[in-house]
Amino acid sequence: MEIYSSKPLLALLASFLGAILIVAAGKKPNLREGCSIAAGLLQLVIIVSMIPPVLDGGSFHFILSAFLPQVAIAFRVDALALLFAATASFLWIVTTIYSIGYMRLHGEANQTRFYASVALTLTATVGIAFSANLFTLYLFYEALTFSTYPLVTHTGTEEAYAAGKRYIAYHLGTSIAFLLPAIILTYVLSGTFDFRPGGVFPSAANTTVLVILYFAFVAGAAKAALVPFHAWLPAAMVAPVPVSSLLHAVAVVNAGVFLIYRVILHVFGLDLFHRLNLGIATAVLASITVMLASFYALRLDNLKALLAYSTIGQLAYMILGASIPNQNGMTGGLIHLVNHSFSKITLFFAAGSILLASHKTKISELAGLGRFLPWTFAALTIGSLSIIGIPPAAGFVTKYFLAIGSIQAGWLVVFFVLLVSTLLSAAYYLRVIRTAFFGAPQENVSHPISEISYFIIAPMILTAAISILLGILPTLLLPLVRLALR
């Protein structure tokens, strides 16, 4: 059942007009942040209202305008789009609430620019999710790069500009060099830019060209931070904590993973994808990324850097899932897009809370802080357990499906990678928890350290709770995930 509706456009307009209102209300912080939350709620309501019809097997369509003959800026909302968009939109609201506490307490400058850029980032993110064809997706993909640039360089320091330069170079460089030609080549081979279930290529297409094309797509999706296109991610950590949480847990990185899922499912189609042995190639690439990121994270002492490298590894899990040739594996990968978002954003929130309360950024300095910041470290523990994959946290569901899928496929090497990387992530996350709860407090703690604001605690506890909820009730997501993979 195809529903022609302007809802997809309205969802984009909610955040876009939100950005304009935010700028207009720039002089009054309370009103400005109010606009941001209102826009987020409106967007979330519109997106959620599309879930029931999609669960009934429908999809929403909207054509905005014809750009060139046979090339339209058009939207199509299916289960895959909703998983991504709903997660991003929900977490935008949570991040805004967290930002109110963080940005004010941390005395950040240019807050209007911050909130406006975040609203534009969400517009681009939802645009990517709702794109009906590769062309529309490319437009929003570039828009995402430019709307996040002011966020990465927010602090205005030399380091921030250097990170911003690297950020632009990686994203713009790869999208122009690989994604754009890949999109055009797809059109040349198939005669369409549209996403179609089961793929678009005629059976006569040259297999060598198709293989090259696939890798051009993967290289073009630098936002997914697969090795060797990962270096922008740790560099971008110079941004304020709310930016990192939004970029590295929700919008940007998920956009990269989403693109790869779209390409596998709706450009190549699973049949062709596995017939060309691209699944195995992707699994190798993702496994290398998982292992390198895990080993690298082991020796890091900076908490945010650790989270960055952990993110690289976790993103690779999602792509690993996509490469496994059965339903269970792919379910594990796709459900991790949501699970990881909630768990990782909890960890970022906690890192920000620690920074605000104690001005500490290094793991070795956290000794004994657990007793002063109980909420923060409770959240951090839940987030860590989820990322490691310990029940009942959400990450366990991911690992469960991935493990089952890899065994079913007979890919024992992938199973082994999962095992080792789980142990490694346990090693580096448990180190944080152990230091915080069981380490001896440093003696020169002169001022009392305590939880700093409800604006910080509430969002953190909420996302931590959802991380547990998704672990206990994966059935909340599974219908949508199954539908997306069909």
Add this chain to the structure above:
Amino acid sequence: MNLAEIFAAQQIGFPILSTLIFLPIALAILVNFLKTDHLARWVALLGALAVLVLALVMTCAFIPGVSHLQFAERIGWISTVGITYHIGVDGISVLFVPLTAFLSVVVILVSWNSVRFLVKPYLAAVLAFEAMVIGVFVTLDLFVFFIFWELMLVPSYFLIKLWGGGPDRQRAGTKYVMYMLSGSAPMLIGIILLGVNYNNVTGGSGATPSYSFDFPTLLSVPIAPGLQTLIFFLLAFGFAVKGPLFPFHTWMPTTLLEGPAGMGVFLVGIKLGVYGFIRFVIPLLPIASARWLWLMVVLGVFASLYGALIAMAQPNLRRLLAFASISHVGLAILGLFSLNQQGIQGGIIMIINLGFVSAGLFMLAAILHERVGSSELSAFGGLARQAPLLGTFFFLFGMAVIGLPITSGFTGEFLILQGAFLLHPAPASVAVLGVVLSAAYLLVYYERAFFGPVTRSIVKTLPDLRSREAVVAAALFLPILWIGVYPAPLLHVTGASVQAVVERVKDAPLTAFRLSKEK
């Protein structure tokens, strides 16, 4: 390819294209007799605006979706050798007329304050140049085309020599003219060969020769493949020098560096060489074009890489823009010689895009030069903080240079790449590198010039764009945005004529051989 004609008398009631050529000439004469420089400036500006309005009226009255020659006028001139005053526009040429008129207005505005001596001759030269360029775009008789093409050199020589900004402008003016003449001499031979071939095919003899240089007439006679190749190289050489297409580009950076800012707008903004390829070379010589397309594609791809690489190393803004334009000409040539609908339309949109973008960037460069006293990178740094409007517009025009979405540069590049991929993925993939490099040189330059600490005291007191300048910049960005967001009307205007060319090239070998057999 049968080009039916709609005459101006039927279509609009008066010879609008002739008016567009001769009105600027009349203005050029008039400004010399005015009392004050101030009055001359206003008359020139209002006159150029009138030409622009007329050109826009013509564009609006143009019937899109057909490949007819429109607003045509035909008057016999030197009938013994078959030279006629035959003008008209179709989808390929129509858009360049308002573009030229628009850029002329910009040139007059850009030099409003910066040209302080010999103001009247300067304005006369600009208006005369405008007239010649419009003449080149609308002429359908190759001989008359050649006359306009050569007459263009006169005003441009004096523009560079008398009002150039660089210390070496004398030599630059001479270099420019020498280059242009060495390009046009072979072109003239090529044009004569076309006329001679017509005479031979139609059976004219020594006593009753039947020469013709009329473009639609020449299309109707076959040209032997060998002769096509010869004429192809003669014409292509002339157009490549004007392009400028690598390796005939070396006049361009010198001229831009030494010449006046207004000249930069014209030279970078109006790509007569590229126009020559799509107007005359490809339709008249389809077999040679198809046979030698590999050479043009290689040159185009190479130029796009070479120009971008050299641009990366340029500390001078004008030289950077010169090499950027060489790179973009390469892309446009790649598009044209893809010889398909997307590629050719992309090439046309690319040169229109270049018109607006280069006018915008040269205007900003001229403003910077006027206020900072240099175009060198070392003189800039932190400009955006001092002049946020200037910084914003520079970035917006830069986006179109890179070809980022929502700008006309994106539309052009997207179509060119689409056309090139349809031709063959290999050259297209290499051309993509040129696009990536364009992002690199532009963003790196932007970062160094506009961000970072302010190091020089003169930058600290830099005034931002004045309202007049901001209005011009906005007026230049508007069409860039329009073509970037909603290119459909443009594609509709150019579509039918481009399709006629594509079909002619596709059928070329067949038609040519069939005709030669019939004979």
